[in-house]
């Protein structure tokens with residue numbers, strides 16, 4: 106892929122059109138390839154908003170976001186969508202086969218590659234059990250699979266695209282703690298050269314992250330590894346205790 110995956114926020118402020126107060130204020134961080142950057146914080150803190158700025162669902166009001174040193178605005182929509190896989194907080198499946206859902210963003214993926222993505226996403230088992238397997242039908246919105254299965258299929262879809270930036274918005278919360286742990290262990294290999302940004306609710310999901318950003322009311326109030334934050338951040342301690 107053309108662009109190395111370093112994602113850099115430089116003093117980014119963002120407010121939704123028409124709203125008076127900004128939702129994100131003066132956000133700066135660097136998410137490097139080969140590293141996991143985690144974002145944690147209470148509901149409404151701005152985590153989803155922050156992630157959504159990366160594929161340009163919205164543009165920053167002030168400041169700049171760069172990928173591989175290039176400002177997002179100069180990258181072009183095609184490059185952005187080829188390089189970034191985002192698993193949204195409410196993952197969406199459309200009516201069609203499992204294969205066609207997985208190939209969204211990875212049209213040329215072989216069946217073998219789809220199975221590999223499913224294996225990593227801990228979805229191989231339930232797809233193998235369905236009649237028709239990759240050709241089994243998903244109904245609109247994915248209503249004929251469970252919430253956790255939908256989430257894992259969307260993670261497999263993200264993997265099949267082989268991007269160099271992964272955005273996971275609360276993608277592991279519908280999974281039991283065991284599946285969550287297995288999935289993240291399996292992700293290590295396919296994402297080893299990518300910048301991975303994970304929004305999490307559960308602290309256990311992110312204890313191994315290279316850096317954790319603690320977001321509170323749209324501001325980064327603390328950053329560091331799990332161990333560092335346990336020592337330095339009251340907000341983080343509260344999250345851990347909750």
Ligand code: M5T
Nearest residue numbers: 121124128146147148149150151152153154155194
């Ligand atoms: C942050 C507001 C929301 C909240 C703040 C997505 C969205 C959010 N907001 C809007 O006004 N319009 C929108 O389209 O922005 O919201 P968030 O980024 O969704 O927060 P979060 O992801 O940290 O929360 P959660 O509940 O997913 O943990 O004031 O009203």
Ligand code: MG
Nearest residue numbers: 152153154194
């Ligand atoms: Mg959110």
